[in-house]
Amino acid sequence: MSSSSRHAGMGNLSLEGAIEGLKKLLIPNDKDEQFNKELETKIEKLISELLGTTPHDCHPVKRILGGFQSFKTNKFDMYPELFGELAEHQTPKFLVFACCDSRVSPSNILDFQPGEAFVFRNIANLVPTFNQLRYSGVGAAIEYAVVHLNVENILVIGHSRCGGIDRLMELPEDGSTDNDFIDDWVQIGLPAKAKVKAEFGHLPLDEQKRECEKEAVNLSLTNLQTYPYVRERMARKALALRGGYYDFVEGCFKVWEVKSIITAPIHS
Amino acid sequence: MLSGTNSDLRLQASRELPGLTKELKSDKSERMERVEHGTDLFDEMKQRFLSFKKHKYMQNLELYEKLAKDQAPKFMVIACADSRVCPSSILGFQPGEAFVVRNVANMVPPYENGPSETNAGLEFAVNSLKVENILVIGHSRCGGIRALMSMHDDVETSSLIGSWVSVGMNARVRMKAATKLLNFDQQCKHCEKESVNCSLVNLLTYPWVEEKVRNGELAIHGGYYDFVDCAFEKWTLDYKESNPNNKSGKVAVKDRAFWF
Numbered sequence: 302m303s304s305s306s307r308h309a310g311m312g313n314l315s316l317e318g319a320i321e322g323l324k325k326l327l328i329p330n331d332k333d334e335q336f337n338k339e340l341e342t343k344i345e346k347l348i349s350e351l352l353g354t355t356p357h358d359c360h361p362v363k364r365i366l367g368g369f370q371s372f373k374t375n376k377f378d379m380y381p382e383l384f385g386e387l388a389e390h391q392t393p394k395f396l397v398f399a400c401c402d403s404r405v406s407p408s409n410i411l412d413f414q415p416g417e418a419f420v421f422r423n424i425a426n427l428v429p430t431f432n433q434l435r436y437s438g439v440g441a442a443i444e445y446a447v448v449h450l451n452v453e454n455i456l457v458i459g460h461s462r463c464g465g466i467d468r469l470m471e472l473p474e475d476g477s478t479d480n481d482f483i484d485d486w487v488q489i490g491l492p493a494k495a496k497v498k499a500e501f502g503h504l505p506l507d508e509q510k511r512e513c514e515k516e517a518v519n520l521s522l523t524n525l526q527t528y529p530y531v532r533e534r535m536a537r538k539a540l541a542l543r544g545g546y547y548d549f550v551e552g553c554f555k556v557w558e559v560k561s562i563i564t565a566p567i568h569s
Numbered sequence: 570m571l572s573g574t575n576s577d578l579r580l581q582a583s584r585e586l587p588g589l590t591k592e593l594k595s596d597k598s599e600r601m602e603r604v605e606h607g608t609d610l611f612d613e614m615k616q617r618f619l620s621f622k623k624h625k626y627m628q629n630l631e632l633y634e635k636l637a638k639d640q641a642p643k644f645m646v647i648a649c650a651d652s653r654v655c656p657s658s659i660l661g662f663q664p665g666e667a668f669v670v671r672n673v674a675n676m677v678p679p680y681e682n683g684p685s686e687t688n689a690g691l692e693f694a695v696n697s698l699k700v701e702n703i704l705v706i707g708h709s710r711c712g713g714i715r716a717l718m719s720m721h722d723d724v725e726t727s728s729l730i731g732s733w734v735s736v737g738m739n740a741r742v743r744m745k746a747a748t749k750l751l752n753f754d755q756q757c758k759h760c761e762k763e764s765v766n767c768s769l770v771n772l773l774t775y776p777w778v779e780e781k782v783r784n785g786e787l788a789i790h791g792g793y794y795d796f797v798d799c800a801f802e803k804w805t806l807d808y809k810e811s812n813p814n815n816k817s818g819k820v821a822v823k824d825r826a827f828w829f
Binding site: 326346362363364367391394402413417420422424427434437438442445454462481483487526538539540541543549552553 | 600664710734
């Protein structure tokens with residue numbers, strides 16, 4: 302039903318009549334719940350289309366419905382044993398920290414399948430130091446993944462053109478802020494910014510930002526080690542930490558490891 | 570838990586869908602070996618990235634060049650970190666489509682709780698990216714919700730999980746009262762959905778969210794993914810019918826859909 306026909310007024314009487322008629326069909330049928338739900342969904346969809354309800358509501362909904370149907374047909378129904386097992390428990394090998402950025406979903410770029418990675422996504426993929434009073438959100442994810450799910454790997458993935466790192470590098474020197482929460486969050490990265498300014502301060506700001514995107518990953522890897530259960534498992538080689546960087550401008554992906562070395566005695 | 574025949578089938582399944590899940594019965598030294606070297610794991614990861622580059626990135630260069638300059642996602646999604654519920658997997662979001670925050674039990678704390686990683690993401694998505702939709706997705710068998718439902722009423726928890734999931738305490742209180750006759754698993758399932766509604770109410774405590782919802786620039790949706798039956802429920806907050814000042818935290822919803 303196009304909006305022009307509604308404006309012309311010609312279709313209005315029949316439109317209202319149609320909607321009323323459809324609404325009458327939404328009567329619960331105790332006999333068949335599944336049939337009822339399916340029918341209800343179709344009727345409600347038809348009604349909202351006729352009403353031209355909020356245009357920005359329809360397309361996004363169609364989009365995710367299509368996505369879900371594709372997932373169900375091509376994945377869920379194709380691997381019943383796998384998904385049956387996953388329904389009972391998850392045993393991911395990875396805890397992944399990635400940015401919320403719409404361009405860097407780890408499932409898209411690294412093709413993580415259901416069950417493989419416990420994924421925490423926040424602005425600029427930052428991990429603050431262990432703090433029981435603040436940042437319980439991040440702490441809860443680390444605690445759950447490391448202690449309860451017993452993941453073997455933590456991977457922190459940074460990326461190019463990160464808005465959070467942009468903001469970090471452009472934070473006003475005087476500590477003033479024009480937002481409620483963003484600056485408070487990105488300032489976790491200040492040690493990375495300081496390091497970049499010291500080593501790469503001679504470069505143009507854009508290049509400094511690229512360096513900071515990688516340095517912030519290293520900072521997060523360092524901060525991860527302030528969590529007692531992370532440290533303990535690393536010490537007995539039950540957990541490995543790695544950093545990653547996805548550059549979607551060049552189309553490349555780098556990975557590096559956290560290693561600690563204890564040297565042989567140094568003789569005088 | 571795995572019988573002989575089941576493990577054969579599982580191996581077959583995992584061969585077709587390459588598995589990076591842990592072998593359930595590996596011993597300590599095997600684990601150390603895997604962790605120490607991890608080369609197989611990262612070889613696999615390299616292959617997957619190169620495959621993404623070849624089949625997606627290089628095939629859609631124009632799109633990726635455009636995305637490299639800027640992102641303009643229509644959605645902000647708040648989902649659980651659970652390995653089974655990635656929104657890109659289950660709802661097919663492609664690069665550029667959804668700004669995604671993932672935390673334990675897909676919770677949104679209210680404005681008055683102060684700064685957190687979740688509301689920093691929310692502020693960026695709403696005020697900088699100007700997304701048109703926020704979708705909060707709950708899911709079945711959520712460990713975070715289970716932890717919330719298992720917490721003792723009067724004991725202050727020292728675990729970070731406990732501190733975080735208590736954001737959903739309103740949902741737990743309402744559910745415990747309404748579902749007394751159900752077993753614990755069923756109560757948890759109800760709480761998983763109620764917690765989504767709790768988060769929708771909490772979203773409206775952010776002034777810049779409420780303003781945009783009131784002006785029709787932003788729509789807020791709840792979702793629930795049941796990975797036992799593979800079904801997805803979706804509903805939209807009906808701002809006009811809801812009373813944001815109502816402290817009971819109840820929301821009116823519309824456009825309910827159930828996909829299975």
